[in-house]
Amino acid sequence: MGRDRGTDAFDEMLEELARRRGEFRDLRYVPADFVARLKALGLYRVATPERFGGEPMPPAEFLRRIERISAVDGSTGWVASFGAQLVYLGALPLETQAELYAGGPDVVLAGGLFPVQEAVPTERGFRLNGRWKFASGCMAADIMVVGIPGDDATAGKPRGVLVSPDRLEIVQDWDVVGMQGTGSFDVVAKDVQVDREWSFIRGGTPVIDEPLYRYPAITYVAQSLSVVAAGVARAALDHAEEVGGGRAGITGAPALAERAYYRAGIAEAEATLRSARAYFYEAADESWQAVAAGGQVSDRQNAHMRLSAAHLARICSEVVHKVVSLSGTAAIHRGHRLQDLLGDAQVPQQHAFLGPAMYDAAGAVLMGRPPTVPAFR
Incomplete structure (x- = not known):
């Protein structure tokens, strides 16, 4: 076929x-x-x-x-x-x-919600002035979002404001060692007027009644960033398994795949990645089954999704570091494939949605207590 x-x-x-x-x-x-x-x-x-x-x-x-x-x-x-x-x-x-969506369903959203910038209320909405960071994908966006503080109506959550890209200045200041091609530039607004109806509460209750909109929005975004790390770690292991048998050391030592520590280390990394990945997809599938059947994602299910996403990001970084540590001097050269992967692997775990605090927050929910971080679902 x-x-x-x-x-x-x-x-x-x-x-x-x-x-x-x-x-x-x-x-x-x-x-x-x-x-x-x-x-x-x-x-x-x-x-x-x-x-x-x-x-x-x-x-x-x-x-x-x-x-x-x-x-x-x-x-x-x-x-x-x-x-x-x-x-x-x-x-x-x-x-x-x-x-x-009047022009079609394919809309590329980008923007920088943080740091939230003060917005002056106007009769129709807001007047924006400020500079926001990490606007990944902004160079090809159809619509941009920037963050302003919440108010009494948002329960403390920040408000996002949608702005046409041509009304913002993009400052191309992205100079990093990982995820170098994301275009996560700063964006600047100068006296930009936006109507209130083009704003929303981040993580607010959706007005759409479809299954995907019962799946926790902030959690879904956290998962979508975490899984990038899984792809990066997969690439590192594929590289290790492909080249391990073909290169002898400069000292005349055996090829990497002929060394017991290399074989065992790569095998352990493979098992570690697959285990974290299985938990991640298991948690996502379980929650999706709940909403597809007409129900809601429970707090406990959401905690497992947030925990598995943070855990996957951390494990993937560790896996790539392990591969590099086992790969000898070839991997230290600038421009080596593993160096690119090493830089990329560092980034997802640094995101606020995937950092170490998620372990504490998930543990609190699993023990029947409130999450210890805001915007947990």
């Missing part, structure tokens, strides 16, 4: 990505022509409501696609993962959503 057309197109995209990932690192962003390829594959309609032409995808299915992209290039996987972030916009008024 032949492969379906969608599978072929996805594989062709990955082949092009493998050829161009160096270009994206040099640019420091994924260019619009490649984002258009991701768009054509439907990755930016997976969280668009069905009523507006979207094709919502079970989270685990989307996450597996992001993982495959990330195994070729972590930066592109990170930018593609923002297809999940349209779930945030389910809290927008329906009329605003209808206008947002």
Whole structure:
């Protein structure tokens, strides 16, 4: 049996990505022509409501696609993962959503919610002035979001404000050792007026009644970022297993695969990654089954999703570090594939959604106590 057309197109995209990932690192962003390829594959309609032409995808299915992209290039996987972030916009008024999707369901969202910047209330909405960081994917965005403080109506949660990209200045200051191609530049607003109906509470109650919008939005975004690390770690292990048998040491020592410590270390890393990955997808599938059956994700299920996402990000970083430590002097050279992967692997675990505090918060919920961090679901 032949492969379906969608599978072929996805594989062709990955082949092009493998050829161009160096270009994206040099640019420091994924260019619009490649984002258009991701768009054509439907990755930016997976969280668009069905009523507006979207094709919502079970989270685990989307996450597996992001993982495959990330195994070729972590930066592109990170930018593609923002297809999940349209779930945030389910809290927008329906009329605003209808206008947002009037041109079609494929919408690329980017922006910087933090640090939240003060906004001056106006008769119709807000006047924005400020500078926001980490606007990943902003160079090819259809709509941008920036963060302003919450108020009495938001229960302390920040408010996101949608702005057309042409009304913001992009400051290309992304100079990092990991995820170099995400284009996570700063964005600046100068006296930008925005109507209130183009704002939403991040993690607020959605006005859309579809299964995906009963899946916790902040948790889904955390998962979509964590799974990038899984792709990066997979690439490191694939590299180790592929090259291990072919290179002898400069001292005349046996090829890596002939050394017991290398074989055992790579095998242990393989088992460690697969174990963390299995927990991650198990938690996602269990929660999706609950909402697909018409129910809700319980606090306990959400805690397992947040815990498994944070754990996966940490384990993936450890796996890549282990591969590098076992690989000898070849891996210390600038431009070596493992050096790129090492830098990329560091980034997801540093995200606020995936940091060490998530272990404490999840543990608290599993023991029947409130989460110890804000925005846990």
